[in-house]
Structures are given as C-alpha cells and as structure tokens.
Amino acid sequence: MSKCPPKYQLAIVGAGAVGLFLGICLEQVGISCVILEKREEVRKGSRSLGIHPTSLELFAKLNIADNFTQQGIKITNGHAFSNTKKLGTLSFEQCTKPFNFILALPQERTEKILQDELNKRNPNIIKRGAKVSSITQNKQQAIVSFHYRGKQQKVNADYVIGCDGKNSMVRQQMDSSFDGRSYPDTYIMGDFDDNTEFGTDAAIFLCDEGLIESFPLPKQKRRWVIKTDQYIKNPNRADILDRLQNRIAHSLAGATHSMLSSFGVQKLVAHPMVDNRIILVGDSAHVVSPIGGQGMNLGWLGAWKLAESFHHIFNKGEKADANLKDFENEHTVTTRNCMRRAELNMRLGRRVAFPSARNLVVKAMLQKPISKLMAKLFTMRGIDRWII
Missing domain, CATH: 3.50.50.60 (FAD/NAD(P)-binding domain)
Incomplete structure (x- = not known):
C-alpha cells in the first residue's frame, strides 16, 4: 500500500x-x-x-x-x-x-x-x-x-x-x-564604507544629471543608488565613483565596497x-x-x-x-x-x-x-x- x-x-x-x-x-x-x-x-x-x-x-x-x-x-x-x-x-x-x-x-x-x-x-x-x-x-x-x-x-x-x-x-x-509595464528609469547601486558626515541619516541629491540616494547600513557602511541614462549590465566600481565625483563632488576613492549591481524598474x-x-x-x-x-x-x-x-x-x-x-x-x-x-x-x-x-x-x-x-x-x- x-x-x-x-x-x-x-x-x-x-x-x-x-x-x-x-x-x-x-x-x-x-x-x-x-x-x-x-x-x-x-x-x-x-x-x-x-x-x-x-x-x-x-x-x-x-x-x-x-x-x-x-x-x-x-x-x-x-x-x-x-x-x-x-x-x-x-x-x-x-x-x-x-x-x-x-x-x-x-x-x-x-x-x-x-x-x-x-x-x-x-x-x-x-x-x-x-x-x-x-x-x-x-x-x-x-x-x-x-x-x-x-x-x-x-x-x-x-x-x-x-x-x-x-x-x-x-x-x-x-x-x-x-x-x-517597464519604466524608462535605470539605476546602479553599491554598498561602501561610509565616509560621509551623515551618520544615521539618509540623503537625497536631486542632481542635474540624475538622482543620487544615500542610506546608512550597519557596520559603518552606506548604500549609494544612482540614476543612469541607460541600463548598465555589469557595473563596476568606477561607474559609481565617477558619477558621485561629477555630480556632488564626493569621493569614495579610499572606501571598500561589498556589493555592486544595477536594475531597471x-x-x-x-x-x-x-x-x-x-x-x-x-x-x-x-x-x-x-x-x-x-x-x-x-x-x-x-x-x-x-x-x-x-x-x-x-x-x-x-x-x-x-x-x-x-x-x-x-x-x-x-x-x-x-x-x-x-x-x-x-x-x-x-x-x-x-x-x-x-x-x-x-x-x-x-x-x-x-x-x-x-x-x-x-x-x-x-x-x-x-x-x-
């Protein structure tokens, strides 16, 4: 049985x-x-x-x-x-x-x-x-x-x-x-050592070249989310560093990262x-x-x-x-x-x-x-x- x-x-x-x-x-x-x-x-x-x-x-x-x-x-x-x-x-x-x-x-x-x-x-x-x-x-x-x-x-x-x-x-x-439906918006993001003065606060930058979001994470890390003109399939460190430097004059050159990715909406x-x-x-x-x-x-x-x-x-x-x-x-x-x-x-x-x-x-x-x-x-x- x-x-x-x-x-x-x-x-x-x-x-x-x-x-x-x-x-x-x-x-x-x-x-x-x-x-x-x-x-x-x-x-x-x-x-x-x-x-x-x-x-x-x-x-x-x-x-x-x-x-x-x-x-x-x-x-x-x-x-x-x-x-x-x-x-x-x-x-x-x-x-x-x-x-x-x-x-x-x-x-x-x-x-x-x-x-x-x-x-x-x-x-x-x-x-x-x-x-x-x-x-x-x-x-x-x-x-x-x-x-x-x-x-x-x-x-x-x-x-x-x-x-x-x-x-x-x-x-x-x-x-x-x-x-x-899909939106035209695309983004890249990465988690980096936090070298800002924001502490546990979030920050939103409405830039001429596109949005930047910044959020605190545990263990003194910070997430950066950056709007891009088009989808970047395999983002690298420079894709984030260059845009942060050009849009808000913030450098992450000495900060280590633990994650990089991109997404559409x-x-x-x-x-x-x-x-x-x-x-x-x-x-x-x-x-x-x-x-x-x-x-x-x-x-x-x-x-x-x-x-x-x-x-x-x-x-x-x-x-x-x-x-x-x-x-x-x-x-x-x-x-x-x-x-x-x-x-x-x-x-x-x-x-x-x-x-x-x-x-x-x-x-x-x-x-x-x-x-x-x-x-x-x-x-x-x-x-x-x-x-x-």
Missing part, C-alpha cells in the same frame, strides 16, 4: 522574506503549514534594506520587533539637496511612536532573523532544497509535487501560497497574467491573485519600483492580511470564498496606491526642464504642516487608503 502524502492546511512555496513572515503569522494563529524552498540557504546579498514602521508594528504583534531594531540602523532624518545645495530635512521623528523611523537592515540579515524566529516556533516547517515541479487543485484540495532529498514527493494542502518571487512558478501554474500586478486554492503574495503577486523601498513591506502587508483571512476561515468557520475575495480586492487597492507613491519618488528624481520650480516644491514639502503628511507618505502610512 502506497503511503499517503502529508496533509497541511497551507503549503507555502518560497522561503524569502514574505514566505518566512507568513509562516510566523500562521504559526501564531495555529494554522498548520509547510514551506518549500529550492535554495539550500538564505540568499546572500543586501538587496532590499528599508523596513517601514507599518511592518515594524506587525513585527511587534508577533513579538519579534526587537530582534530587528537591535541589529538595524534607525533612520530618523532624510536630507534633500539640489545638486550640493541643501533644500531641507524631512524628519520621521514626528511620526507615530515607538517606530518613528525607517529601519535599515540588509535583506539577507532580515531573512535570517525571520528564519530563526520561525524555527523557534516550528523547527520542521521549512524544507530547504525542495524544488516544486507542479501544482494541481480540485474542489477539495491542492497537491504540490516537488523533488526533495533525491526523491519525488507530494504534499496535500487546503491551499497553496506562492511566495516564490517575480518569476513565480506558482503564478505560471495557475495561469495568472502579470500585467504592467517595472510595475506588475498578477490577475488574479486568488484562483480557487492557489494564492499569490509578495513579488509573485506584484512588483513595484524599489525607489522608496516599499516592495518587501508591501509583501508583508499582504501576508498579514492573508493570514487574518485564513484565521477567519479555519479558526472561526467563516466562508472561504468571501474572505479570500475581500483579501484580493483590498490588497489590490493597497498595491495600486503603493505603485503611485513609488512613481512620485521616481518623478522627483528625474531630470526636469525647470529645476528651480521643482526645488520650490520640494522645499514646501519639507516644511510644516506639509512635512508631516510627507513623512507619513514616505513611511507607508495610510497605504491602504491614500492614493497620492
């Missing part, structure tokens, strides 16, 4: 930042799940770094916020410049306490913290090295086939959640479209996000511009909403179709609002015909009472309601 596949309420495909966070949320409310991840270890590299107050508040509800705040850099101020002329400062200290800051922490470290916390709750929940090959569903369940430890295996689940990134295999299995939304027993969250469901650092946080907001929906379905006996439809509708609104805010961030950093007019607008944004609203916008407050 063949052995029956194990059964879970949820099977999560992908153990990135969103999949791990969703696993913690489900453990918190007693919903059984397994996480299938093809990578053997947490992905190396810095990538996303900004953790917004909205996410820290969710972490606090799970009793894990301190693990992040003790290791990250609390950014309470962002300085704005026109070339090298200072336009003003936006302070996040006027935002709601206790998380009146943006936390800077490399994504590799973020995922390690989430993984450690999840393993404390359930050391058997993550199967690393599990490569999913197919997903089928019927009215009663979903069946996930995957290769793990040299064998082809299966699990049965009430629902399957795709947290497997922009090129989601789960999304392809459910035949969901990924609609949107897209906005993409999956339709549908929910297909019967298969659901998408995180980059599987949406891709937004990384300028403003909202993408990973948007994924966490979606995962939290989805966990709440399943709490109502499994623990309170409410109707699945209605709850999941509400989740999809609400999170689609949040995603669209997030995209609009990301577009605002990009527009501010583009070349303009009349920079003096742009600078007057930015100065007004940095002064009260408008600055309080801008601080909320840049920390993702009201993202499920405010369209701006």
Whole structure:
C-alpha cells in the first residue's frame, strides 16, 4: 500500500522574506503549514534594506520587533539637496511612536532573523532544497509535487501560497497574467564604507544629471543608488565613483565596497491573485519600483492580511470564498496606491526642464504642516487608503 502524502492546511512555496513572515503569522494563529524552498540557504546579498514602521508594528504583534531594531540602523532624518545645495530635512521623528523611523537592515540579515524566529516556533516547517515541479487543485484540495532529498514527493494542502518571487512558478501554474509595464528609469547601486558626515541619516541629491540616494547600513557602511541614462549590465566600481565625483563632488576613492549591481524598474500586478486554492503574495503577486523601498513591506502587508483571512476561515468557520475575495480586492487597492507613491519618488528624481520650480516644491514639502503628511507618505502610512 502506497503511503499517503502529508496533509497541511497551507503549503507555502518560497522561503524569502514574505514566505518566512507568513509562516510566523500562521504559526501564531495555529494554522498548520509547510514551506518549500529550492535554495539550500538564505540568499546572500543586501538587496532590499528599508523596513517601514507599518511592518515594524506587525513585527511587534508577533513579538519579534526587537530582534530587528537591535541589529538595524534607525533612520530618523532624510536630507534633500539640489545638486550640493541643501533644500531641507524631512524628519520621521514626528511620526507615530515607538517606530518613528525607517529601519535599515540588509535583506539577507532580515531573512535570517525571520528564519530563526520561525524555527523557534516550528523547527520542521521549512524544507530547504525542495524544488516544486507542479501544482494541481480540485474542489477539495491542492497537491504540490516537488523533488526533495533525491526523491519525488507530494504534499496535500487546503491551499497553496506562492511566495516564490517575480518569476513565480506558482503564478505560471495557475495561469495568472502579470500585467504592467517597464519604466524608462535605470539605476546602479553599491554598498561602501561610509565616509560621509551623515551618520544615521539618509540623503537625497536631486542632481542635474540624475538622482543620487544615500542610506546608512550597519557596520559603518552606506548604500549609494544612482540614476543612469541607460541600463548598465555589469557595473563596476568606477561607474559609481565617477558619477558621485561629477555630480556632488564626493569621493569614495579610499572606501571598500561589498556589493555592486544595477536594475531597471517595472510595475506588475498578477490577475488574479486568488484562483480557487492557489494564492499569490509578495513579488509573485506584484512588483513595484524599489525607489522608496516599499516592495518587501508591501509583501508583508499582504501576508498579514492573508493570514487574518485564513484565521477567519479555519479558526472561526467563516466562508472561504468571501474572505479570500475581500483579501484580493483590498490588497489590490493597497498595491495600486503603493505603485503611485513609488512613481512620485521616481518623478522627483528625474531630470526636469525647470529645476528651480521643482526645488520650490520640494522645499514646501519639507516644511510644516506639509512635512508631516510627507513623512507619513514616505513611511507607508495610510497605504491602504491614500492614493497620492
């Protein structure tokens, strides 16, 4: 007699930042799940770094916020410049306490913290090295086939959640479209030893030749993000050093670097996000511009909403179709609002015909009472309601 596949309420495909966070949320409310991840270890590299107050508040509800705040850099101020002329400062200290800051922490470290916390709750929940090959569903369940430890295996689940990134295999299995477009904007970035006087503050330079962003990182490092005229496939150290020197007369000649990369910008939304027993969250469901650092946080907001929906379905006996439809509708609104805010961030950093007019607008944004609203916008407050 063949052995029956194990059964879970949820099977999560992908153990990135969103999949791990969703696993913690489900453990918190007693919903059984397994996480299938093809990578053997947490992905190396810095990538996303900004953790917004909205996410820290969710972490606090799970009793894990301190693990992040003790290791990250609390950014309470962002300085704005026109070339090298200072336009003003936006302070996040006027935002709601206790998380009146943006936390800077490399994504590799973020995922390690989430993984450690999840393993404390359930050391058997993550199967690393599990490569999913197919997903089928019927009215009663979903069946996930995957290769793990040299064998082809299966699990049965009430629902399957795709947290497997922009090129989601789960999304392809459910035949969901990924609609949107690419922006003309391109950037290079690198993490260097910090030789500035900004300390734990961020800085934005609206230069005639294109935007420069500068963010503090742990261990006396600083990330530089620089707008380019065209995509640079394999950026080198000189690509960053030369542009910093030419645009803001800042030299990184003696600073060592730990990462160099380039990226273009897209906005993409999956339709549908929910297909019967298969659901998408995180980059599987949406891709937004990384300028403003909202993408990973948007994924966490979606995962939290989805966990709440399943709490109502499994623990309170409410109707699945209605709850999941509400989740999809609400999170689609949040995603669209997030995209609009990301577009605002990009527009501010583009070349303009009349920079003096742009600078007057930015100065007004940095002064009260408008600055309080801008601080909320840049920390993702009201993202499920405010369209701006």
